[in-house]
Amino acid sequence: MTTLFLIGIGTGNPDHVTGQAIKALNGADLILIPRKGEAKSDLADLRRQVLSEVLTSPVPVAHYDVPVRADQDDYLGAVNDWHDAIARVWANAIAAHRPDARSVALMVWGDPSLYDSTLRISARLPGLSVKVIPGITSLQALTAAHAIPLNTLAAPVTITTGRQLRDHGWPEGATTLAVMLDKGGAFTTLDPEGTEIWWGAYVGMPEECLIQGPLAEVADEILATRARLRAEHGWIMDIYILRRGGDV
Numbered sequence: 001m002t003t004l005f006l007i008g009i010g011t012g013n014p015d016h017v018t019g020q021a022i023k024a025l026n027g028a029d030l031i032l033i034p035r036k037g038e039a040k041s042d043l044a045d046l047r048r049q050v051l052s053e054v055l056t057s058p059v060p061v062a063h064y065d066v067p068v069r070a071d072q073d074d075y076l077g078a079v080n081d082w083h084d085a086i087a088r089v090w091a092n093a094i095a096a097h098r099p100d101a102r103s104v105a106l107m108v109w110g111d112p113s114l115y116d117s118t119l120r121i122s123a124r125l126p127g128l129s130v131k132v133i134p135g136i137t138s139l140q141a142l143t144a145a146h147a148i149p150l151n152t153l154a155a156p157v158t159i160t161t162g163r164q165l166r167d168h169g170w171p172e173g174a175t176t177l178a179v180m181l182d183k184g185g186a187f188t189t190l191d192p193e194g195t196e197i198w199w200g201a202y203v204g205m206p207e208e209c210l211i212q213g214p215l216a217e218v219a220d221e222i223l224a225t226r227a228r229l230r231a232e233h234g235w236i237m238d239i240y241i242l243r244r245g246g247d248v
Contacts, residue, residue: 002104003102003131004128005028005131005133006122006130006132008019008112008133009047009135009138010109010135011109012047012109012204013204014049014050014054016141017050024133025054025059025105026055026057028104029103030061030094030101031060032064033047033063033107034063034064034066037183038207039102043235050107059105060098067082069081080206089205090121091129104128110137111135111137112134113135136204138239139162139239141180142198142240143198146198146210147210151176155175157177160177160178162179163181163186165190175244176243177243182238185223187204188219194245196212196214196243197214198240199218199238199240200210200240201226201236202233202237209225209229226238
């Protein structure tokens with residue numbers, strides 16, 4: 001049986017790649033690299049840069065085009081259809097390049113456990129066994145960049161998405177929110193009074209940009225900066241922490 005290694009690589013900085021990940025990449029029979037269109041070609045370039053830094057001998061690489069997710073009202077249905085399509089592309093890429101592969105590696109931004117779908121997609125391929133190599137999450141990179149703890153003293157943390165924040169507001173009883181997968185500006189739907197934000201884009205990468213302060217004072221700056229960076233690079237990866245009613 002083929003083993004699919006899902007390898008967390010942090011934000012694409014080769015320094016984020018663990019020793020365990022390096023061993024798995026060097027031991028693979030095939031490495032899959034996704035292509036997400038010309039505007040996001042930097043993402044494939046970053047994966048290739050990681051390989052150039054950590055591979056001690058050549059490993060075959062198969063590039064594949066990521067299917068486009070349908071834009072429809074049934075969000076979960078669209079995502080499930082999209083995952084089915086990606087699974088078929090993975091299977092076809094393996095069959096075309098190394099049908100005899102015993103181990104296949106796929107590099108994942110951050111860690112496969114946190115708001116990433118590779119585990120769900122791989123479950124659609126019954127002919128594969130899956131092994132996860134953990135990586136540095138975007139939350140770890142963000143809190144390190146701002147030099148803050150994720151939680152306040154003895155308090156919980158809620159991890160959510162921009163969609164959830166925009167649709168449902170601040171979760172009841174929450175003190176700290178870590179917000180991921182925000183298409184931009186979900187925090188503008190909140191009453192900013194008494195809320196602090198720690199925002200970062202391309203965290204851990206050479207393009208890293210950080211903004212922190214009272215939400216009421218820095219929200220517009222974050223929105224303008226985000227729009228500028230997205231226009232410059234053609235894509236953006238950002239994340240932020242919101243906090244109310246507690247010390248850092």
